[in-house]
Structure formats: C-alpha cells, structure tokens
Amino acid sequence: MGAKLSFRLLSGNLDGIDGRIVEVEVDLIPALSSFVISGLAGQGIRESRERIRSALENSGYRYPDRHRIVINLAPATLQKDGAVFDLPIALSILAESGQVPKEPFKNWAALGELALDGRLRKVPGSLGIVSALRRVKHESVLVPAENRSDARQVGGIRAEGACDLREAIAVIVEGGAGTGFDPPEMDTVAGQKLAPDLSDVRGHAVARRALEIAAAGEHPMLMVGPPGSGKSYLASRLASLLPPLTGQERLEVTQIHDVCGLHRESGPVRQRPFRSPHHSVTWAGLIGGGSPPVPGEVTLAHRGVLFLDEFPEISRRSLEALREPLEMGEVTLSRSRFARTYPAHFLLIAAMNPCPCGGSGRLRRSATGGMRCRCSTATLAAYRARVSGPLLDRFDIRITMETISGASLFEEDGPDQESSSDVSVRVELARERAFLRGQQGSNRQLQWKDRQRWAPLGSRAKKFLIECGEQGDLSTRGLTRLLRLGRTIADLRAGNRIEEVDMIEALSLRGPGWS
Numbered sequence: 425m426g427a428k429l430s431f432r433l434l435s436g437n438l439d440g441i442d443g444r445i446v447e448v449e450v451d452l453i454p455a456l457s458s459f460v461i462s463g464l465a466g467q468g469i470r471e472s473r474e475r476i477r478s479a480l481e482n483s484g485y486r487y488p489d490r491h492r493i494v495i496n497l498a499p500a501t502l503q504k505d506g507a508v509f510d511l512p513i514a515l516s517i518l519a520e521s522g523q524v525p526k527e528p529f530k531n532w533a534a535l536g537e538l539a540l541d542g543r544l545r546k547v548p549g550s551l552g553i554v555s556a557l558r559r560v561k562h563e564s565v566l567v568p569a570e571n572r573s574d575a576r577q578v579g580g581i582r583a584e585g586a587c588d589l590r591e592a593i594a595v596i597v598e599g600g601a602g603t604g605f606d607p608p609e610m611d612t613v614a615g616q617k618l619a620p621d622l623s624d625v626r627g628h629a630v631a632r633r634a635l636e637i638a639a640a641g642e643h644p645m646l647m648v649g650p651p652g653s654g655k656s657y658l659a660s661r662l663a664s665l666l667p668p669l670t671g672q673e674r675l676e677v678t679q680i681h682d683v684c685g686l687h688r689e690s691g692p693v694r695q696r697p698f699r700s701p702h703h704s705v706t707w708a709g710l711i712g713g714g715s716p717p718v719p720g721e722v723t724l725a726h727r728g729v730l731f732l733d734e735f736p737e738i739s740r741r742s743l744e745a746l747r748e749p750l751e752m753g754e755v756t757l758s759r760s761r762f763a764r765t766y767p768a769h770f771l772l773i774a775a776m777n778p779c780p781c782g783g784s785g786r787l788r789r790s791a792t793g794g795m796r797c798r799c800s801t802a803t804l805a806a807y808r809a810r811v812s813g814p815l816l817d818r819f820d821i822r823i824t825m826e827t828i829s830g831a832s833l834f835e836e837d838g839p840d841q842e843s844s845s846d847v848s849v850r851v852e853l854a855r856e857r858a859f860l861r862g863q864q865g866s867n868r869q870l871q872w873k874d875r876q877r878w879a880p881l882g883s884r885a886k887k888f889l890i891e892c893g894e895q896g897d898l899s900t901r902g903l904t905r906l907l908r909l910g911r912t913i914a915d916l917r918a919g920n921r922i923e924e925v926d927m928i929e930a931l932s933l934r935g936p937g938w939s
C-alpha cells in the first residue's frame with residue numbers, strides 16, 4: 425500500500441469462547457465514496473457501514489463522503505463477525521479524518537456495536553476479548569456501558585464504559601470518567617437457595633446414593649423408570665452435589681454465558697450449570713452448529729450437568745455425537761471455512777421409560793395397579809434397540825427407579841434427609857483423594873492399563889472381579905467401568921484399597937443392561 429501511515433486501533437473478536445486480538449486499520453483516500461473491508465469479515469461487519477454513517481451523523485460528526493474508506497482487520501487468517509468492530513471503526517474514521525486528535529488513542533482498545541442514533545449496544549463475549557487484551561498487557565479498553573461489569577471482572581486492565589459514541593470520545597480524548605451499569609452483587613447464599621436441594625427428596629435411597637457416586641467420580645448415569653417415578657426431580661439436584669466452581673471454572677462458565685448472551689443477574693456465574701434440553705433437540709442444538717458455529721447444550725453444560733430425559737427419543741446421530749465431548753471434554757465444530765473448539769466438560773445424566781407406552785414395562789409391572797404396559801414384544805425390542813449396547817455401555821451407572829411406597833411419601837415425620845451440602849462435602853473429599861493420588865481427571869477417565877497405580881485391590885475384591893469377568897462375560901471395557909465405580913465408592917468411604925464391598929455395590933449399579 426502507499427507510504428501514508430494508516431490509523432490503527434486494537435479491538436477483538438471471538439474464537440470459540442476465547443477472545444482474539446484484532447487490529448483495526450483505517451485509511452481514508454480521496455476518491456468516489458466507498459467503504460471497503462478486508463480481512464475475512466462476515467456479513468455482520470459488512471453491514472456496519474450504515475450503522476457507522478448514521479451514528480456519526482447523529483452524534484454531531486461528519487461521515488467522510490468523497491473518500492474511499494479502506495478498513496483492514498488483521499490478522500487476516502481469523503474469521504471475524506458480529507458488530508463488535510462498529511466502535512473501533514467509527515473512532516478510527518474520526519481520528520483519521522481529523523475530527524478528533526489521534527494521540528489520545530495510543531493506549532486504548534475499543535469494542536462495541538453502534539445503534540443508528542449513536543448509542544452503544546452490548547456485545548457478547550466481551551469477557552474473552554478483554555482477557556485477550558490483558559494477556560498482551562494492553563493498558564485500557566473502552567466497552568459499551570452494559571459490558572463494563574464483565575470487562576472489569578478481568579482485572580489488570582483499565583476498563584471504561586460508555587453509553588454512546590460521544591461519551592466514548594469524552595472518555596478517551598478528554599479523560600472523562602465513563603459510565604457503566606454495575607448491577608448489585610447477588611447474594612451468594614440467596615443464590616444457592618435457588619438450586620433444588622436433595623433434602624426435598626423422599627425415599628429413593630438407591631438413586632440418592634447413585635447421584636452421590638456419579639458426582640464424586642463424574643460417572644455418566646442412566647435412570648430407568650416409568651413416568652412420575654422422580655427421574656427429573658432427582659436429576660435436577662445433581663448439580664447441587666458437585667463442589668463449588670473454582671475460580672478458573674467460574675471464569676470459563678461466565679465466558680460461555682457471555683458468548684451465548686444468556687441472561688444473568690450480575691458478575692460471575694456462581695452455580696454449576698444444569699441443562700435439560702427437550703428430546704426433540706437437533707444435532708446442532710445439542711452439539712453446536714451454524715455459521716459461524718455457536719455453542720450447543722454440551723457447551724452450555726460445561727462444568728455442570730447435562731440431563732437428557734426420554735433418552736431413546738433423541739436422534740441416534742445426536743447421541744453418537746456425544747462421544748467426542750464425553751471423551752475429550754470439548755467439541756470441535758467444523759465449517760467449510762473454519763473450525764471452532766468449545767469446551768464441553770459435563771456430567772451426563774439420562775433418563776428413560778422402561779417402554780414406549782408410558783407404562784412400567786413388561787418386566788416391571790406396577791404393583792400398585794398403575795399404568796400397565798400395552799407394548800408388544802416387538803415394540804419393546806425396537807425401543808430398547810434404539811439405545812444400542814455401546815451407547816448403553818457408556819453409562820457407568822445404570823439404575824432402575826424404585827416405586828415409591830405410600831409410606832415413604834410421609835417420611836417428613838421421620839428424621840431429616842441429608843441436604844445437598846452434606847453430600848457435596850463427601851463428594852469433594854472423594855475428589856480430593858483422586859487428586860492426591862496424582863490423577864489428572866476424575867475417576868471416570870481412569871485407564872485399565874494403569875490400574876496397578878489407581879486401583880489397589882483387596883484379595884477378595886480381586887477374586888470378585890475375576891469372577892465377574894468369567895461369569896458375567898464382561899469385556900475389559902466393562903471390567904474397567906466396574907473398577908472405576910469401585911474406585912469412587914472406596915474414595916467416598918476414604919479407603920485406599922478397593923474392597924469386595926465396594927465392588928459388590930459397583931456391580932449393583934451396573935444394571936439393567938439389555939444388549
């Protein structure tokens with residue numbers, strides 16, 4: 425290009441949930457009026473011309489007609505989209521056209537969408553973008569007023585907010601204070617109370633115990649029971665059994681909420697997510713998709729719980745796609761031009777009816793004379809075939825829901841049930857034991873080949889496992905899952921060695937498996 429130095433201002437864009445720094449470069453060349461953007465700009469950016477022109481004129485500035493406005497977004501390899509560059513482009517045009525001095529912009533970065541009247545609109549993903557600017561030790565960033573509280577969570581970088589273009593200029597050029605909306609801090613205790621608690625659950629001793637084990641070892645869990653047997657009720661309490669989010673996890677979850685534009689009260693997300701998409705969820709809705717790709721339920725459930733009710737009704741393709749996030753803790757969405765990776769580390773809990781008619785299945789006829797099964801043998805077989813052996817096998821824990829007896833509904837008269845916080849203390853201690861063994865991840869990820877290190881067995885436990893292998897014709901994979909469960913159960917009772925009693929309980933959590 426020519427020798428003339430163009431005006432440059434830092435901004436940023438999203439790549440997955442992380443921010444990437446983008447340099448906005450603007451040149452004004454006397455010529456027929458035109459507006460050219462280069463650097464892998466998506467539709468949202470290419471439509472910025474009218475917003476910028478209108479915002480400048482409605483804020484009392486001049487749009488440089490009779491100029492060719494050349495905008496370059498670098499690096500050119502990064503796909504960019506959204507309206508986040510409206511503000512830096514508008515500011516650059518003002519500086520480059522001499523309407524405001526250039527000098528004060530030296531240490532600033534800017535991001536924000538412009539409304540036609542010059543107001544600044546909130547943009548998704550500011551947390552990630554400001555974090556990226558902080559990583560390169562950039563000094564100051566100007567964001568829309570509504571993004572300021574997110575931007576200030578990052579720390580280590582001065583973040584100012586502005587309501588409109590005029591205020592943005594005032595902050596940068598005149599050193600004004602700027603504005604921002606800082607909603608009142610949500611009371612942590614009050615916030616915690618919103619999550620359903622395990623103490624509300626009557627009966628269900630087996631399921632309660634299974635939830636505790638699932639939470640401790642991150643074991644995927646499947647509940648089989650007729651409608652109304654309390655599957656959703658129990659599943660919605662699983663997130664409350666997990667230890668509190670660590671600082672890093674909180675940042676990750678907040679960043680995802682920010683990118684997806686999910687409503688939240690204020691400040692960082694404090695509770696582990698609980699997502700329960702309807703069984704009609706599309707593949708893209710579950711895994712993520714679109715162009716540019718947006719996160720799906722597996723990412724929204726990151727560091728929390730993904731509950732899939734009516735499991736066999738979900739499309740086979742969607743279910744198969746769960747394999748990657750379950751194994752890798754992340755999901756990569758590829759489009760023709762680019763790929764994006766989103767975090768997707770979640771605890772999976774699923775539920776299904778014993779049969780499609782909503783009855784209680786042939787084998788488990790309701791004792792109380794409730795809904796009887798009307799399914800034919802063929803219907804039943806087809807239903808069960810939808811949840812294939814390998815898919816079913818992915819659930820470390822598979823339990824059949826107990827039918828709640830009339831008496832247990834009145835257990836309020838008895839001693840109080842344990843609360844979620846009681847159980848989560850044990851869960852945290854069990855996880856700590858795994859950490860002290862030097863494990864990188866949870867017990868769910870333990871490998872058979874390393875079992876000498878993580879699974880010292882008592883002699884009777886070893887005999888039990890060998891018998892399981894011989895009688896139940898369990899594959900190595902099946903035995904591994906059994907051993908992982910035994911490991912978690914031993915951790916929950918603070919045992920170093922896995923004993924026979926742990927293995928017996930582990931085996932009891934492995935049915936029913938039709939394959």
Ligand SMILES: [Zn+2]
Pocket residue numbers: 779780781782783784785786796797798799
């Ligand atoms: Zn039926």
